[in-house]
Amino acid sequence: YLTEQEAIAASELFDLFCVATTMRQILGLHRDMCDILGLRPAPINEFYPMLKAKIRSWKAQALWKKFDARAAHRVYAKGTACNGTHVLVIGAGPCGLRTAIEAQLLGAKVVVLEKRDRITRNNVLHLWPFVITDLRNLGAKKFYGKFCAGSIDHISIRQLQIILMKVALLLGVEIHENVSFERTIEPSGDGFGWRAAVTPADHVVSYYEFDVLIGADGKRNTLEGFKRKEFRGKLAIAITANFINKKTEAEAKAEEISGVAFIFNQSFFKELYEKTGIDLENIVYYKDETHYFVMTAKKHSLIDKGVILQDFSDPAELLASANVSAEKLLDYAREAAEFSTKYQMPNLEFAVNHYGKPDVAMFDFTSMFAAETSCRVMLRHGHRLLQCLVGDSLLEPFWPTGSGCARGFLSSMDAAYATKLWSNPRNSIMGVVAQRESIYRLLNQTTPENLQRDTGSYTVDPASRYPNLNRTAVSPYQVKTLIDSDDPKVFEQPIAEIITTPALAEAPALLRKSRRSTDIVPEALLHWVCTQLHMYDFVKELQEPADILKNGKSLCALISRFRPDLIDYSATRDLTLAERNEVAFRILEAEYQLPRIMSGEKSVDLEKVDTRHWLHYLNQVREVFRGE
Ligand code: FAD
Structure with missing residues (x-):
């Protein structure tokens, strides 16, 4: 029961939450709203219906309609498909949050850790059509009215994180900022299940026991045990730059460049070189909250223009900060931006980055990394742990082609699907891992064109997204090395067909018997x-x-x-x-x-x-x- 005053206060907090733009505001307003409503983050069925019943403004109703439509999909089994499963997600980047949302819709208890206390990345992500549909269906426009208006198909990383964080919180996900994941703590037989060592060490999250761990902490993946493979190509140096969008008439007229590569427009790049000495392989310009440019520059022009001081064959030495003139880099980025927008924006001013400096950066994409496998399983003292990588931790994207977020979202859905299969104790561990690895094989070949056409029907079920799905490309016997168990019996488990229906509806007794870590010990x-x-x-x-x-x-x-x-x-x-x-x-x-x-x-x-x-x-x- 809420007094009228409490109901009004909660509604006001909800409205402020919807328009909040910093992580501190978002989390703070959410906590305050939950306090008034007597709610705390919990699996979807223990949180969302109560929130929905108590916040009834017009804006809220429109959002609930979106969430209800999504949650009603049978793949989630009314939020019971992962009942009793506890998930920990490392990283509140776009892919960590997207995974958290799916796991939450499936009925798991979901906790997300984020080591930063601010969301600051201005850089802009290209969105494949399915990502736009997906975000629209999650109510993105209710939080960010300009979301993909007209033919716009991009969004800043910051704005994307804000939208996803709000959706996750409203569905009941528990999010902690300023907490770093350090390592997993193995169960030692004292009754505790899998836990995480975090910084600060005594944070409440260190008591959270989980049976699924999602590595979504970006390309410097901290989860141990995952081997990485390297793709080494020819030297590729990317520069990103963000300028303040003052929204003047002149700026409005400047045309976006959604990916011009040398092979498609040689005269453009030749003219750029002749006029400025800047030699690029490609350039992208998106007009978003900032004017965002990403370009791949040729080494010789960076040396000629004094950006790189000394030539080295090793890319790390070449781009070491001591070998780069920050000032010349700003000039280089500005000149390239001005030329490619036909000097229509003469007074470009740099936006600032996380550290309060002009937002220009140079990155080496000569070697790209991908995880050799997408998941691992560990068993100790009867406690099972499924570990999945998603997003950049799984497959590092080449930014100028803009595949990062799209493939990242696909990996989020795949990991959520593996979590669903994992939650059914009838499924053999080797079978679940084999299926996850079979699906992972498809990821780096995906393009907007070779995915299923009906983007509105995408769900965690891989068949809804991948047309040429072969769930058995990898056999259970091939994934034995991905399972690290103190109980050899796990390898004797019969490999039957994988069951995709929810665990609880099907085998509650069995579930109670074979699940340990989420039982009460x-x-x-x-x-x-x-x-x-x-x-x-x-x-x-x-x-x-x-x-x-x-x-x-x-x-x-x-x-x-x-x-x-x-x-x-x-x-x-x-x-x-x-x-x-x-x-x-x-x-x-x-x-x-x-x-x-x-x-x-x-x-x-x-x-x-x-x-x-x-x-x-x-x-x-x-x-x-x-x-x-
Ligand atoms: P990320 O977005 O990297 O998120 C990982 C999150 O995990 C971060 O919030 C990080 O703070 C957190 N984290 C890391 N370690 C820990 C830990 N130990 N404990 C808790 N939290 C942790 N892509 C483009 O297409 N174009 C670009 O211009 C572009 N610019 C980028 C600039 C930067 C600085 C970075 C890091 C990435 C950029 N990307 C860009 C890549 C793009 O952001 C990702 O592909 C996309 O955001 C999906 O990433 P993700 O969620 O997997 O990881």
């Missing part, structure tokens, strides 16, 4: 409580999980630890143990919508209470505070 629960309350003497009394309730102090102490504003812990000392739990139950119900399942009296006895019920209750308490 009582010892892990006890361990978590003891760690949180280590400063209290009574922790010594907590010998088994039931003691958390029976000793009557833990719940009040937990509330005091995370929300001291809700309880005066010292004042509870005069109460009986049952009364203390009673106080805690009431607070948890009022503040966190955790329905009480027993009286205070019963909680200190527990004889007549089903173990599963009180364990479930305590697990919810842990989930509530893990997010604090």
Whole structure:
């Protein structure tokens, strides 16, 4: 129940959230809105319907319509296809967020980590038609009215991240900024499942247990164990430059260049060289929030124009900052931009980058990397972990051709599909991995022309996107090396046909038996409580999980630890143990919508209470505070 004032406040926050333009604002407004509504990030069915029921403005309704249409697709099985699966996504770049959205729609619990605290990349991404349709269907226009207006087929990385972050949050994804993933922590048999070591070390995310890990942290992929293959071509030096779009009449007239390569327009490049000494292989210009240029420059012209100081054969030495004149690079980029827009924009001013400097950069694309395989599986002490790479971590794109985001989105959907198959315990691990690798083989051959025509029907199901799909190109026996298990039985699992229908609807009993990491592990629960309350003497009394309730102090102490504003812990000392739990139950119900399942009296006895019920209750308490 919301008071009228609360309802108005929540609606106002929602409106501000929709137009917010920085990560801090977006996350802050979302948190404030959720606080008023008594919601916290959770799997889609535990979050989105409640949000939808409470925010009913006209703008919100239009967005809910889009989300409802998307979520209704049968591939998601009404948000139950990945029930019980816990996903951790490393990186809130476009592909990490896109993967998070699909996993959320499939019903998983999804947490995203982002090491930065700002979204700042001005560079502009070319969007293939299916990406435009996809983003429109996710309500992109509701957050960014100018999204792909008319024939525009590009967007700044920053704006794309903003849109996707908002969609993810409204569907219930949990996002943490300023947190770096460091490495995975293997289960050691103490009851905990797979976790992540992060910086800052004691961040709440370090308690999150997951069974799917998505590496979406860009080309410097931090996930261990993935081999990379290198594609070495001839020297390719790309320069990107962003100028402020002041939206003057003259700027409006300047024509975009959506990819001119030397072979298609030799006279243009010859004239450019003759007039300016700038020798390019190609150039792209998009008029977006900035005037964005990306060009591939020939080495000799960079040396002749004083941008590169000394010639080296090794590209790393050649482009080392000590060997580059920052000033001449700015001149070079500006001259190329002015010439290619026919000097229609005479007073071009550089936009600033993440570091407050003119937004010009030079990158080496001589070697490009791709992961040899797209996924890996690890099993320790009965806890399974599927690791998938997506986006630039999986396949590094060559920016001037603009394939990055499109192939990245395809990989996001493929990873989400693998997550769906993984969530069904009837599927053999080797079968799931083999299918994921079969689909990965198609990725670097994709073009806008050779994908399925009906872009509006794309889903995580690869058949909806790839016309020549062969799900068995890689056999289960070929992927044995991608599975690192302490239990050899995993290789004996019969390889049956992969089941694509949702796990829970089909085999709930089996699911409970064979899934470990998302089940409640009582010892892990006890361990978590003891760690949180280590400063209290009574922790010594907590010998088994039931003691958390029976000793009557833990719940009040937990509330005091995370929300001291809700309880005066010292004042509870005069109460009986049952009364203390009673106080805690009431607070948890009022503040966190955790329905009480027993009286205070019963909680200190527990004889007549089903173990599963009180364990479930305590697990919810842990989930509530893990997010604090
Ligand atoms: P990214 O967009 O790189 O996102 C990765 C995210 O992970 C980042 O937000 C990063 O901060 C975060 N991260 C990294 N490590 C960690 C960690 N340990 N823990 C938590 N978070 C982490 N493509 C073009 O087509 N044209 C361009 O001009 C262009 N310019 C680019 C400029 C830069 C500086 C970069 C990095 C990429 C550029 N790209 C460009 C590539 C394009 O951005 C990607 O293809 C596209 O964004 C999809 O990438 P992604 O989500 O896989 O990775």
